[in-house]
């Protein structure tokens with residue numbers, strides 16, 4: 001489903017963030033991208049969202065090279081990718097329901113669809129009953145669930161999460177991971193960048209390890225702590 | 230069947246989007262009440278000055294063209310020319326490209342005219358051989374601005390003794406009206422740019438306040454125009470309101486001025502309100518909306534680069 005081929009990324013300021021990366025991800029996979037701070041995890045994720053263009057190489061999603069997309073095709077790509085951020089990025093002056101509905105409204109969904117799918121998404125992430133609250137009245141974990149609901153509400157084939165548990169304590173993090181696992185079981189591909197070893201180790205999913213911009217390890221059912229042999 | 234329903238959906242979607250754009254635009258106008266007020270104020274003030282200047286300029290132009298159209302060249306014919314030679318000269322004058330009309334005034338006619346003006350003072354010159362005047366041509370050009378040039382070429386022609394067209398007055402007048410128009414144009418351009426800069430900054434503030442929203446919209450796949458329209462409508466609206474206010478004020482003031490001038494300055498030929506106000510309103514409304522629209526497009530451009 002996703003083919004990252006010979007991708008290198010040099011930022012305009014000369015930083016060499018990724019070198020010659022090759023990754024192939026199948027539909028329905030759950031993939032962790034791990035590595036130390038500055039290893040290039042966020043860069044890889046931004047390239048897959050078409051936030052930046054790679055300096056070299058190609059990234060294919062559903063067989064389509066997204067580095068060749070026209071400017072006006074980028075929104076259509078994004079509709080197929082749900083993004084979750086470490087810092088939630090919610091609209092604090094709107095209710096939980098409106099935050100999730102917003103993602104549907106801006107791509108022109110009908111009111112009927114919104115009223116049907118927003119509660120479904122909230123239920124899937126375990127937020128039933130909190131629809132009328134504002135983000136700042138929620139705990140960090142709950143805010144991240146709202147973000148997750150927003151990412152899945154348009155039923156994308158792919159969810160990308162950049163350190164979704166970075167601001168959460170271990171117990172809350174595991175709750176988010178359960179929600180992600182649930183979404184994955186329903187067939188959605190998930191790519192998640194993190195440096196939380198405990199999470200990676202307990203989930204036992206595919207692990208891609210970056211080090212200084214290079215891919216040093218790619219392991220099915222892997223553990224983060226395992227590398228360095 | 231399925232195609233039909235597909236088209237229906239697109240139509241419903243478009244209508245729903247426009248409802249959203251307009252609602253968002255007005256929400257933003259209200260939410261940023263003071264900034265909206267300030268940008269409307271800025272556009273109002275600039276377009277008021279610009280509009281006043283326009284009214285003034287059109288009237289100055291009208292006035293000068295009234296004067297210009299009365300200006301003509303008088304070319305005095307050399308006394309040695311025979312009637313036939315004078316006729317030839319007339320033909321060659323008529324054939325000049327920039328000349329509109331050539332009138333021959335014989336020295337007898339000229340004397341009659343002079344006597345009508347001065348009466349007894351010039352009596353006694355009527356007898357054959359005592360007329361001190363010369364035959365002349367009175368020439369009008371197609372464009373008044375060509376007068377100096379045509380006069381110069383007439384001066385060089387054989388058979389013409391002297392050319393007269395009130396050199397000083399005409400040249401000064403042309404130079405003055407030309408300058409007025411250029412200064413006016415530069416002035417108006419400067420004002421329009423200032424207004425646009427100010428409205429761009431105003432809308433930039435509202436865009437800044439909503440940068441988070443815009444970023445999220447981009448991430449969930451909103452198209453650039455979906456993001457842009459509400460801001461564009463906001464700008465167009467603020468610009469149009471900013472133009473409407475000076476249009477109303479200036480229309481009223483100009484009507485009053487013309488009414489007053491007709492009573493008190495009846496010799497001053499002002500342009501009638503009907504034509505000039507329509508022209509001014511059109512210009513100001515177009516300028517206002519363009520300024521507002523461009524301002525908002527400029528301020529949102531940076532945020533769309535993700």
Ligand SMILES: Nc1ncnc2c1ncn2[C@@H]1O[C@H](COP(=O)(O)OP(=O)(O)OP(=O)(O)O)[C@@H](O)[C@H]1O
Nearest residue numbers: 011013015017035036037038039040041042043044
């Ligand atoms: N916008 C940018 N412009 C220039 N350099 C950048 C930019 N973003 C990241 N970098 C650089 O690229 C390298 C990789 O950064 P990246 O954010 O991908 O790392 P990361 O693995 O996500 O780190 P962390 O775990 O701290 O989030 C770093 O050296 C960083 O300084």
Ligand SMILES: [Mg+2]
Nearest residue numbers: 041042043162
């Ligand atoms: Mg990062």
